[in-house]
Amino acid sequence: MAYRINEDECIACGACQSVCPVSCISELENGKRKINEDECIDCGSCASVCPVSCISQVD
Structure with a gap:
């Protein structure tokens, strides 16, 4: 299982990226x-x- 970001709701704050222990979150254009x-x-x-x-978690 993994997690997914709903891009329509994302406010581009970067909080998620700063806490990811494996650096698997990237910033889009x-x-x-x-x-x-x-x-x-x-x-x-x-x-x-x-x-x-x-x-949210991906099923």
């Missing part, structure tokens, strides 16, 4: 973030710091 699901270790750190709760 529009400033929003994207999680590389192949590298995600399913720790949930990103979801716990997201101020708009736009990060």
